[in-house]
Amino acid sequence: MMNNCRTLSVNAVSEAVAALCVEANLHLPKDVATALELARQRETGALASGILDQLAANAQIAAAQCLPLCQDTGLAVFFVELGRDLRLANGADGAGGADGDIYAAINEGVRRGYAEGFLRKSVCDPFSRANTGDNTPAVIHLRLVPGRSLRIVYMAKGGGSENMSRVTMLAPAEGWEGIKRFVLERVREAGGNPCPPIIVGLGIGGNFELAPLLAKEALLRCLDEPNPQPDLRDKEAELLELINDLGVGPMGLGGRTTCLGVLIKTAPCHIASLPLAVNIQCHSARHGEVLL
Amino acid sequence: MKKRLTAPFLSADDLSALRDLRTGDSVLLSGVIYTARDAAHQRLLGLLAKGEALPFDLRGAAIYYCGPTPAPPGRPVGSIGPTTSYRMDSFAPALYERGLAASIGKGPRGAAVKEALCQSGGVYFAATGGAAALLASCVKEAKLIAFPDLGPEAVYELKVEDFPLLVATDAQGGDLY
Structure with missing residues (x-):
């Protein structure tokens, strides 16, 4: 069995994570840039159009001058798929024993990336508010998968939009209508706070802790990629239309462009429950991935 | 049309220009x-409660709700966009009462802040959230002046040129949100 295993050094993991953090914070994903551009073409209000122009200029300046797109370079969130036939070694060349710690390797990458990339360290103790100084610990969701590779997906999740996110446990009878009502009310109440135009990630089903995880993972799908579940595509389109009808607009100052996309992920749930998590993402939807 | 203003707002002319601003006005702010x-607000209010001096003169001052990224080599500061303002709502009225002229952030303010603006003749400006690299190009100098242990939440004195802002809430009770 051991012969089928591949060995990867923890240092290679840390280096890849560091590069991922820097890259994602400087460059807006193409799908997001395109969605912003299309929204700009449709937007008619002078104030709203002016803000969308500023965001386009910002992305250009960030890339050209190697400056982070946003000063909030986020809490580092990772979705990691670790091949079960991959061993992590402490030594640079696989020496030093195959007992490398994936969590430590990722956190070391965050430490290096946030230092080398001049990214903001935004992590602190919840009570003393003392900054940890290196943006660790990251939030790491690890999944064991077949194979010998390691896939690391990173998102820089800002605090402003995360603060506007909510979890609720609806009654099953409330159904899709209840879900729409809750989401619309949330987006309306959030107003300009989460930096609209936003992207709305919905986790529907699962339980109290799974729903928000689904919502966060939903946010990683590209805006131009259809939902893999065909029955959810119409729901996403319907809700997107309804959210944009709210007129919240860019930065909450009115306009057609409140939301760039609604992304839904579902899981089966208890017969008594309809868990719903609304994870709001700002327009600076920074994420990226690496396969090792 | 964009109005050009300079902070701090100290002279009678400065203060009347501030009072004349109306919700929706575009402003290019220069000065300090x-x-x-x-965290810095908690400390500022703590100093006030103890009757101690603040690290900067509040009279006519403009406070920017912001925690920038570290300055890369050759730049005064890194990316520097606004943070969400409602979190400072519980601190702002006491500062406006003591001479603060303007705050800069993003998102709507609560009733107590609006009341404080009407009372003091101050203003609340909105900057574009997430336009942090663009805004960095308007910052010419940055100096750390207080609470270095707070890291990104420390107080910096910034020299800005043509910093693009919108009047979100004015001294007449007008509110853009």
Whole structure:
């Protein structure tokens, strides 16, 4: 069995994570840039159009001058798929024993990336508010998968939009209508706070802790990629239309462009429950991935 | 049309220009402003409660709700966009009462802040959230002046040129949100 295993050094993991953090914070994903551009073409209000122009200029300046797109370079969130036939070694060349710690390797990458990339360290103790100084610990969701590779997906999740996110446990009878009502009310109440135009990630089903995880993972799908579940595509389109009808607009100052996309992920749930998590993402939807 | 203003607002002319601003006006702000966000505000209010001096003169001052990224080599500061303002709502009225002229952030303010603006003749400006690299190009100098242990939440004195802002809430009770 051991012969089928591949060995990867923890240092290679840390280096890849560091590069991922820097890259994602400087460059807006193409799908997001395109969605912003299309929204700009449709937007008619002078104030709203002016803000969308500023965001386009910002992305250009960030890339050209190697400056982070946003000063909030986020809490580092990772979705990691670790091949079960991959061993992590402490030594640079696989020496030093195959007992490398994936969590430590990722956190070391965050430490290096946030230092080398001049990214903001935004992590602190919840009570003393003392900054940890290196943006660790990251939030790491690890999944064991077949194979010998390691896939690391990173998102820089800002605090402003995360603060506007909510979890609720609806009654099953409330159904899709209840879900729409809750989401619309949330987006309306959030107003300009989460930096609209936003992207709305919905986790529907699962339980109290799974729903928000689904919502966060939903946010990683590209805006131009259809939902893999065909029955959810119409729901996403319907809700997107309804959210944009709210007129919240860019930065909450009115306009057609409140939301760039609604992304839904579902899981089966208890017969008594309809868990719903609304994870709001700002327009600076920074994420990226690496396969090792 | 964009109005050009300079901070701090000290002269009678400066203060009347501030009072004349109306919700929706575009402003290009130059001069000196101070960064302060959640943790710095707690400390500022703590100093006031103890009757101690603040690290900068509040009279006519503009506070920018912001925690910038570290300055890369050759730049005064890194990316520097606004943070969400409602979190500073519980601190802002006491500062406006003591001479603060303007705050800069993003998102709507609560009733107590609006009341404080009407009372003091101050203003609340909105900057574009997430336009942090663009805004960095308007910052010419940055100096750390207080609470270095707060890291990104420390207070910086910034020299800005043509910093693009919108009047979100004015001294007449007008509110853009």
